[in-house]
Amino acid sequence: MAEVGRVQSMASNTISEDTIPSNFIWPETDQPAITTIQDNNFEIPVIELNDTDEDRLVKLIAKASSETGLFQIINHAIPSEVIEKLQKVGKEFFELPQQEKEKYGKLPGSIEGYGTSLQKEDEGKTGVKKQGWVDHIFHRIWPQSAINLRFWPKIPASYQEANEEYAKYLRVVGDKLFKCLSLGLGLEGHELKEGLGGDKLEYLMKINYYPPCPRPDLALGVPAHTDMSAITLLIPNGVPGLQVRRDGGWCDVKYIPNAIIIHIGDQIEIMSNGKYKAVLHRTTVTKDRTRMSWPVFLEPPLEHTVGPIPKLVNDENPAKYKTKKYRDYTYCKFNNKPQ
Numbered sequence: 566m567a568e569v570g571r572v573q574s575m576a577s578n579t580i581s582e583d584t585i586p587s588n589f590i591w592p593e594t595d596q597p598a599i600t601t602i603q604d605n606n607f608e609i610p611v612i613e614l615n616d617t618d619e620d621r622l623v624k625l626i627a628k629a630s631s632e633t634g635l636f637q638i639i640n641h642a643i644p645s646e647v648i649e650k651l652q653k654v655g656k657e658f659f660e661l662p663q664q665e666k667e668k669y670g671k672l673p674g675s676i677e678g679y680g681t682s683l684q685k686e687d688e689g690k691t692g693v694k695k696q697g698w699v700d701h702i703f704h705r706i707w708p709q710s711a712i713n714l715r716f717w718p719k720i721p722a723s724y725q726e727a728n729e730e731y732a733k734y735l736r737v738v739g740d741k742l743f744k745c746l747s748l749g750l751g752l753e754g755h756e757l758k759e760g761l762g763g764d765k766l767e768y769l770m771k772i773n774y775y776p777p778c779p780r781p782d783l784a785l786g787v788p789a790h791t792d793m794s795a796i797t798l799l800i801p802n803g804v805p806g807l808q809v810r811r812d813g814g815w816c817d818v819k820y821i822p823n824a825i826i827i828h829i830g831d832q833i834e835i836m837s838n839g840k841y842k843a844v845l846h847r848t849t850v851t852k853d854r855t856r857m858s859w860p861v862f863l864e865p866p867l868e869h870t871v872g873p874i875p876k877l878v879n880d881e882n883p884a885k886y887k888t889k890k891y892r893d894y895t896y897c898k899f900n901n902k903p904q
């Protein structure tokens with residue numbers, strides 16, 4: 566912890582009558598008040614996706630993906646009305662009565678559906694796994710064959726249309742990013758996407774809803790992790806909360822309005838044999854504002870096998886990762902088992 570002197574500790578001198586259940590109180594090694602490096606906002610690279618100089622675009626994306634695993638794209642050609650509509654219907658869904666949201670509850674063994682750690686009283690026991698201060702819903706939005714509308718909210722009525730419209734634009738952005746990431750590795754433009762299942766590549770929408778929290782100094786939204794996906798394309802609302810690991814602590818990420826935040830995930834790190842880096846990140850919550858985010862995880866089908874691209878592996882640069890089915894990768898990741 567070289568930079569520990571810059572990490573401000575507030576937890577010990579915060580006096581508050583507000584309390585939260587113990588299962589939301591993280592150990593001191595994770596508490597935002599102790600581990601956030603103050604006044605050190607992390608300015609993530611801003612990349613114009615409509616840059617007509619393809620070489621420059623490829624270099625910028627490859628640099629950001631190798632150094633930080635996180636960047637934001639602007640001029641991505643997704644109309645702001647499409648994004649606003651997506652955000653509006655998502656917000657309306659989370660503001661519905663709990664009973665209505667539970668209609669979309671997850672089924673055993675399925676990632677899709679509504680999930681909450683905030684409303685379930687039986688989970689508030691001391692000693693249980695620490696929980697994030699967040700509700701969420703997952704559902705696939707592409708390809709058509711992977712969509713199960715049972716998990717798509719029927720209220721508000723325009724939810725489906727707004728998500729379909731967003732998916733249509735997002736696919737163009739996803740294809741362009743994969744092409745640039747491929748070229749940045751010296752591969753042909755189609756190779757990364759092909760290695761992830763080609764047109765069977767899945768777009769998994771998640772919406773995070775982080776309500777105000779009486780003790781944002783002690784709680785976390787989503788705990789530290791890298792994404793299992795290949796890449797993640799995320800839209801936040803205007804409330805800050807994303808943090809990345811830096812200098813032995815955590816830095817707030819500053820993003821610009823209307824940008825899409827791109828996270829490099831585990832599958833691209835693996836395929837690139839470590840040239841691109843999956844970004845370690847987490848989220849914090851605030852006392853008086855609701856934060857929301859809409860990450861879409863671009864990932865291979867569960868039965869698809871992913872490993873370092875053979876062209877990137879040789880005697881000097883042997884494979885650093887195993888080649889395995891994505892289903893097996895997700896099993897190990899969910900269950901904290903070695904890969």
Ligand SMILES: O=C(O)CCC(=O)C(=O)O
Nearest residue numbers: 771773787807848858860
């Ligand atoms: O809300 C965010 O900005 C990030 C969310 C995230 O990391 C996740 O849902 O996996």
